[in-house]
Amino acid sequence: MLFNSIAFVIFFPVVIAGYFLLPSKYRNAFLLLSSCYFYMYFNPVYILILAYTIAVDFYAGIQIEKNIGHRSKQKKWLYASLVANLGALAFFKYAAFILANFSLLFHWSMPPSNSIFANIVLPIGLSFHTFQAISYTVEVYRGKQKAERNWLVYSLYVMFFPQLVAGPIERPQKLLHQFKEHHVFTYDNFSMGMKWILWGLFKKMVVADNLSTIVDAVYQHPQNYQGYTLIIATILFAFQIYGDFSGYSDIARGTARVLGFDLIINFNMPYFSKSFSEFWRRWHISLSSWFKEYVYIPLGGNQKWFFRNVFVTFALSGLWHGANHTFLVWGILNGLLVFANKYMNPWFAKLPAILAIIITFIGIDFCWIFFRAATMHDAFYIIGNLFNNLQLSSLLQIPVERHLWLISGAMLLLMLGIEWFVKDSNLSDRWHEAKPVQRIVFLNFLLFIILFFGVFEHRTFIYFQF
Amino acid sequence: MAAIKKILIRLLLVTSPFWAFCCYLEYKLNGIENSYSYKMKEFVANEKASEILVLGNSEMLKGLNPSYLTSKGFNMAHVSQTYSIDEKILESYLDSMPNLHTIILGLSYLSFGENLETGEEAWRTAFYEKHYKLNLNQGFELKNYAAIFRYTPYESLKIFLSGFKTNLTNGFQPNGYLLVPANEKGALADTNAEERATAHTLGLKEKNIKNSTEALGQIIQMLAQKNISLWLVTPPLMKNYEGYLDRKWVVENQHLLDSIVKNTMPRAFVVTPETVNYPSFSANDFSDVNHLNESGAQKFTRYIDSLIEIQVTQ
Structure with missing residues (x-):
């Protein structure tokens, strides 16, 4: 179910009412059923994959805890969990990619188009809930988290519908205990939650979806464009995906x-970062910290083999996003930027803040070319033609209505302006500081903007594909 | 419960300016005349007396002017109107037309491969639901219930900013025909022909054929039961546009037509440039590469009328 759909507008109030009207002991069961419905709305069959990984991890967690003092047995159960999770991920996400690469390298013949490998459909949100499940068994193995004995609570940890299909990727220490607490319906929670939802809808339906019309027009046929058109589309994609x-x-x-x-704050105004490493502390924080805790630091962190550690971490991060060479290159390029950052830090620190922000943005945005391009060929074409035929009039060749430029530009500035205004505090604090009249005007203005300038075609979220 | 009540009241109060504006806009939009409400209003006024009904897509809407028919006629064709919509219109209104003896149904390049309900023009379905009272089984769609979504929120805002003075019935005549006086500069150009033909071909989908052929079959059956004649007619096209059409679809359309119409109904007549000799149409008769203008429609309607009259007198 998409957050920006009529189905969710009906689903969510039903869940709120059901959850708070039920006695505490039935609430988790109700929340799990609601989450199952939410997930099955996309594709009912794939709930079985979730059920399978939940069963394996739940049991593995208990076994790991039972075998405290027997490191080898604990390790065996940890590996069982990793194999189950990463195996599902490998099969559904990477099988076709791996086969294609092997066939290219060793001149194997590809499986026929009607074979199982050629027709695998990636279960929605698989990468997200797999990583969340892995963090649970690893934390139990490390002794930082007690194994969960209540299957309902553990199932909810993996399947809690707000973050089931695209994160944030939570840690067990932060989320698990919340399913054991008694939650009371309060005005403050409702009010602040709805404001987050409204702000999110504005970013998605007004900013991202309007920008996507322009970006898609260029990136679907990049060979038709050169110069400013490619530059502008690439800049706009940075804000679209944000x-x-x-x-x-x-x-x-x-x-x-x-x-x-x-839930964890997943983005902290990343495009206002003054260095590449700062960007990665502010962008998709739950995934960045996952890779830091479970890949980068175990590899040695910045103590030894810094380059290798950064390279491996970012290459894996790239592959996590998609089974395509473009994502791999995107990850590696970001890794190189972060590696270079370490040696450029003193130089970066001397720069005026605005210049550091612009340089960081240019570097990050250049990498986005590989993320957005459909193929490596497209990406290289775009890079090769970024500065060819620099004519502003070429922008008018993009087959979109002219008012869309105006709306997209205005809404983008509005989004960045508000984020800049809120910076160094949070939305909640700023909201409470404002006068009642200001709040009412802003709220109505936001509703007005979403209704009249939003895109109501139920476009899916980019990160659903991961 | 007290907390929920408090929240709902506050929510309503705080957002009341927004809701007030939406209600005002919705009220005003519902009062606007559009081509669908206008056609339906005129149709209701003419349905009892009409002897000929024209159905089909924009080629028929702009190509057949009932004023030039000997019998009293009404043009119920509309932009991108497909056979499944034509069938539902007949299903809903055939019984209210006691004098009807002939249906003139468009037969175009788009007839079998296009589906209004799933294509680019799907936004029009809400207007059929609202004004024609057709049940298109679209499921729950906001546009079927709110004018703001029917016109799209952005267009609704534009209509509001124009002071609700937008004319959405420009050129529509009381007999349902859409009058286009002449062609605009460049409308007949070769580049336009290629662009339109390519766009039309892209809109054709194999999966739509079943739905279209079934709908046409239903229309034939419905009319046979009522002893009403069916004329399947193809309005003339500019040669440059015809040249860019996909031959595969042209052949497939012909094949489908043959298999459906032949032997299914004794009173079905097919009028295409391949079956009869059309009068000559020049560039001055077209508003663009696949639509006639006022003079072209006059010429074409008179020609079709002469064929019908021959048949009627026989």
Whole structure:
């Protein structure tokens, strides 16, 4: 179910009412059923994959805890969990990619188009809930988290619908205990949650979806364009994906908040970062910290083999996003930027803040070319033609209505302006500082903008494909 | 419960300016005349007396002017109107037309491969639901219930900013025909012909054929039961546009037509440039590469009328 759909507008109030009207002992069961319905709305069959990984991880967690003092047995159960989770991920996400690469390298013949490998459909949100499940068994193995004995609570940890299909990827220490607490419906939670949802809808439906019309027109046929058209489309994509994904995270956070749950902040104004490493501390924070805790630090962190560690971490992060060479290159390029950052830090620090922000944005945005391009060929064409035929009039060749430029530009500035205004504090604080009249005007203005300038075609979120 | 009550009241109060504006806009939009409400209003006024009904897509809407028919006629064709919509119109209104003896149904390049309900023009379905009272089984769609979504929120805002003075019935005549006086500069150009033909071909989908052929079959059956003649007619096209059409679809359309119409109904007549000799149409008769203008429609309607009259007198 999409957050920006009529189905969700009906689903969510039903869940709120059901959850708070039921006695405490039935609430988790109700929340799990609601989450199952939410997930099955996309594709009912894939709930079986979730059921399978939940069963394996739940049992593995208990076994790991039971075998404290027997490291080898614990390790065996940890590996069982990793194999189950990563195996599902490998099969559904990477099988076709791996086969294609092997066939290219060793001149194997590809499986026929009607074979199972050629027709695998990636279950929605698989990468997200797999990583969340892995963090649970690893934390139990490390002794930082007690194994969960209540299957309902553990199932909810993996399947809690606000963050089931696109995160944030939570840690067990932050989320698990919340399913054991009694949540009360409060005005503050509802009010703040709804504001997050509204702000997320604005970022998604108004900013990202309007920008996507322009970006898609160029990136679907990049060979038709050169110069400024490619540059502008690439810049706009940076903001499209930000609006899309951070908008999703805001809606997820707001939805959870209304129900009394607290989810991690996933984005912290990343495009105002003054260095590449700072960007990665502010962008998709839940995934960045996952890779840091479970890949980068175990590899040695910045103590030894820094380059290798960064390279491996970012290459894996790239592959996590998609089974395509473009994502791999995107990850590696970002890794190189972060590696270079370490040696450029003193130089970066001397720069005026605005210049550091612009340089960081240019570097990050250049990498987005590989993320957005459909193929490596497209990406290289775009890079090769970024500065060819630099004529502003070429922008008018993009087959979109002219008012869309105006709306997209104005809404983008509005989004960045508000984020800049809120910076260094949070939306909640700023909201409470404002006068009642200001709040009412802003709220109505936001509703007005979403209704009249939003895209109501139920466009899916970019990160759903991961 | 007290907390919920408090929240709902506050929510309503705080957002009341927004809702007030939406209600005002919705009220005003519902009062606007559009081409669908206008056609339906005129149709209701003419249905008892009409002897000929024209159905089909924009080629028929702009190509057949009932004023030039000997019998009293009404043009119920509309932009991108497909056979499944034509069938539902007949299903709903055939019984209210006691004098009807002939249906003139468009037969175009788009007839079998297009589906209004799923294509680019799907936004029009809400207007059929609202004004024609057709049940198109679209499921729950906001546009079926709110004018703001029917016109799209952005267009609704534009209509509001124009002071609700937008004319959405420009050129529509009381007999349902859409009058286009002449062609605009460049409308007949070769580049336009290629662009339109390519766009039309892209809109054709194999999966739509079943639905279209079944709908046409239903129309034939319905009319046979009522002893009403069916004329399947193809309005003339500019040669440059015809040249860019996909031959595969042209052949397939012909094949489908043959298999459906032949032997299914004794009173079905097919009028295409391949079956009869059309009068000559020049560039001055077209408003664009696949639509006639006022003079072309006059010429074409008179020609079709002469064929019908021959048949009637026989």
